[in-house]
Amino acid sequence: QTDPPLRQQRALREHAYDKILNNLLPDDIRVLGWIPVSDDFSARFSATSRTYRYFFRRRRTLDVEAMRQGLHRMQGTHDFRNFCKMDVEKVYNFERRIDKAEIVNMERDTGVSYFLIVGQAFLWHQIRYMASILFAIGQGLETPELVTAMLDIAQNPGKPAYPLADEQPLVLHDCGY
Known part of the structure; x- marks a missing residue:
């Protein structure tokens, strides 16, 4: 032996x-x-998946079904440059894959839900900009088709001016290795 x-x-x-x-x-x-773990292990760079939760209060004024439609359009592999804070000195590839994106209600009916978003990696402020767009859709200020339009970089090469959603409700819930 x-x-x-x-x-x-x-x-x-x-x-x-x-x-x-x-x-x-x-x-x-x-x-x-x-x-x-090996000496070259990095909790940040060795992750194979990340799960984020963005919590929000369900209000009667929010069209949650429209938000679901918008969120569903974000699933898959897309160029998310219109959903992030640009860091052109460090990031050259804006393509990211979202494996799972859904709206989940808390187990006890507290009036709180969250966006559940799973992917390998995300751009700077990507989840918060995604949440901002989804809230605009939920408030009826935009339609779910906006997501498709923003993901079409050829048609929309410039990032629209949407506010960045608050950081407090955003939680990195899990990392896979």
Whole structure:
């Protein structure tokens, strides 16, 4: 039998970090486990998926069905340059894939829903601009067809002037590796 690689040997000698941390954390926060990772691992750049939730209050004045139609048009692979804050010095490819996009009502009827958006990577402020457009659609200021138009870069090469949605309701809910 061959010896396990040095990294694995070192991991076997590691402390029970989950137990140590759980003794220090409040009862409502728990570390469920941990694993050693390679030296070149990056929590930001090694993620294969990210799940965001953008929370909002359902109001009678919001047309949630129209918002769903707009959100559905964002699914798939598109050029999202009209849905982000431009950082032309660092980003040259604005194509991103949204694997899942839906509106979810909270389990208890609290009057709160959220946009559930899953993809591999997102542009700077992309989710917040998407939320802003969806709120404009929900308020009847725009139609769901606006999303299709904004994703058509040939027809709309310049980013329309829409406000950036508030950052407070935006939560990075999960990352896959």
